[in-house]
Amino acid sequence: MNKLFKVASLLAVFLLSNQLFAQQEVFSDEVNVDDLGDVSDDFKDSFFNALAAKAIGNHDKAILYLEVCEELDPKSGAVQYEMGKNYLMSDAFAKAEVKIIRAIELEGEIEWLLETLYDVYNKQKEYEKSIAILEKLAKINLNYEELLPYQYFRVGKNQQALAIINKLDNRLGDNQRRNQIRIQLEARLEKNKARDGNIEDLEAAMASDPKDEKAYINLIYLYSKKNNTEKVQEIAELLEKNVPKSDKAQLALYKIYLEAGKTSKGIKSMQMVFKSSQFDTETKINVLNDFIQSGVTDVEDEEIKNAIDNFADQVGDVKAFNALGDYYLKRKDAVRAILFYEKGLQLDHKNYELIKKVALLSIDIKDYKKAVEITDTALDIFPAQALLYLLNGVAHNHLNEPDRAIEQLEMGLSFLLDEPQLESDMYQQLAVSYDLKGNTTKATKLRSKIKIPTNKS
Numbered sequence: 001m002n003k004l005f006k007v008a009s010l011l012a013v014f015l016l017s018n019q020l021f022a023q024q025e026v027f028s029d030e031v032n033v034d035d036l037g038d039v040s041d042d043f044k045d046s047f048f049n050a051l052a053a054k055a056i057g058n059h060d061k062a063i064l065y066l067e068v069c070e071e072l073d074p075k076s077g078a079v080q081y082e083m084g085k086n087y088l089m090s091d092a093f094a095k096a097e098v099k100i101i102r103a104i105e106l107e108g109e110i111e112w113l114l115e116t117l118y119d120v121y122n123k124q125k126e127y128e129k130s131i132a133i134l135e136k137l138a139k140i141n142l143n144y145e146e147l148l149p150y151q152y153f154r155v156g157k158n159q160q161a162l163a164i165i166n167k168l169d170n171r172l173g174d175n176q177r178r179n180q181i182r183i184q185l186e187a188r189l190e191k192n193k194a195r196d197g198n199i200e201d202l203e204a205a206m207a208s209d210p211k212d213e214k215a216y217i218n219l220i221y222l223y224s225k226k227n228n229t230e231k232v233q234e235i236a237e238l239l240e241k242n243v244p245k246s247d248k249a250q251l252a253l254y255k256i257y258l259e260a261g262k263t264s265k266g267i268k269s270m271q272m273v274f275k276s277s278q279f280d281t282e283t284k285i286n287v288l289n290d291f292i293q294s295g296v297t298d299v300e301d302e303e304i305k306n307a308i309d310n311f312a313d314q315v316g317d318v319k320a321f322n323a324l325g326d327y328y329l330k331r332k333d334a335v336r337a338i339l340f341y342e343k344g345l346q347l348d349h350k351n352y353e354l355i356k357k358v359a360l361l362s363i364d365i366k367d368y369k370k371a372v373e374i375t376d377t378a379l380d381i382f383p384a385q386a387l388l389y390l391l392n393g394v395a396h397n398h399l400n401e402p403d404r405a406i407e408q409l410e411m412g413l414s415f416l417l418d419e420p421q422l423e424s425d426m427y428q429q430l431a432v433s434y435d436l437k438g439n440t441t442k443a444t445k446l447r448s449k450i451k452i453p454t455n456k457s
Contacts, residue, residue, distance in 0.1 A: 084096045112139050118137065233244045405430075427446050
């Protein structure tokens with residue numbers, strides 16, 4: 001018996017044996033066809049062929065084989081499960097749902113069947129349905145509880161999310177990711193409370209208890225909705241004074257100070273936000289983006305550097321590094337911008353926007369070897385992105401490597417889709433390549449293909 005057949009036999013036993021569905025967990029890798037139980041040879045052959053087809057990603061063929069099995073034994077939970085899995089892998093979600101539910105009806109609410117149904121709903125973003133399945137899974141296996149806070153958060157079940165986070169913290173200890181969700185949940189609940197409250201009641205609460213942080217925060221929210229900047233600043237400064245351990249005031253003050261031209265105060269508030277554990281990463285990124293868009297110039301470089309360094313130290317997030325790169329790009333410091341964009345790529349090497357930024361900036365600062373390196377790597381991931389071939393060709397031309405440039409540019413032309421400017425740029429670079437090779441006739445011919453953009457009125 002060959003190895004593939006042994007594996008297929010093992011999987012078949014795993015899925016077909018009624019005893020296994022209930023109890024059995026350990027199998028030999030020497031299982032043979034006799035272990036499959038009372039099924040026909042046609043059933044076995046079709047089922048094994050389906051498993052083999054699925055293994056190489058041919059899900060349509062696997063389904064055809066399984067349909068034969070279904071005709072032979074319409075009450076086989078294993079067949080229904082395998083059909084559901086193949087439909088799921090083909091993104092035929094409605095069919096996958098029908099088959100997995102049928103498998104559950106036949107075999108009961110077994111963990112891996114429920115988990116597959118959860119995947120079906122989750123991939124369709126049917127979060128209410130996926131939560132119902134996840135709650136069942138959590139009763140079978142406590143490990144699934146760790147997914148519940150994020151799913152509750154998605155559908156706005158804020159109190160349930162907080163409750164399960166507290167339960168997980170008590171059972172497993174603190175967790176940074178859960179803490180980030182907790183911060184967002186508490187902010188969402190405070191905002192909801194403020195929306196439903198009124199200014200008079202909140203001011204009375206603040207007056208009776210000057211250390212009631214929530215009253216200040218809710219007042220800040222309500223006055224912000226009324227665009228009453230003076231009152232927002234007044235309440236925020238009172239919060240800063242009366243509840244010095246709270247950093248929440250800084251989230252209102254940094255923007256007010258920047259807009260009022262009190263730049264040093266605004267930077268100080270920003271630094272406090274960046275250092276604080278009371279805010280999630282998304283909030284800190286928004287603060288930095290606000291600062292970038294403010295166009296502040298009347299501030300010492302050291303102050304900015306300290307604020308940026310604090311931010312970079314606190315967050316290891318792709319969006320954060322992208323925002324930091326954008327900040328330095330706006331200040332025309334391409335080297336520092338590339339540094340932060342590359343930090344983002346270390347976390348997400350498939351981020352096309354970051355790849356594009358690094359490649360373009362590397363060409364701008366004449367670091368052509370870096371431009372070649374990043375586009376070579378990126379083309380393994382995005383082989384149909386014409387722009388990457390252009391940038392790679394530009395860099396090779398500057399490195400006096402025209403043959404390599406021609407190879408890349410001609411490949412890029414084959415991936416163009418109605419992109420006249422990109423096409424013209426490629427012909428221009430091909431002309432440069434042939435100039436470098438001393439073939440001016442070919443270069444002239446290529447330049448004749450360059451289309452001059454026309455202004456449309």
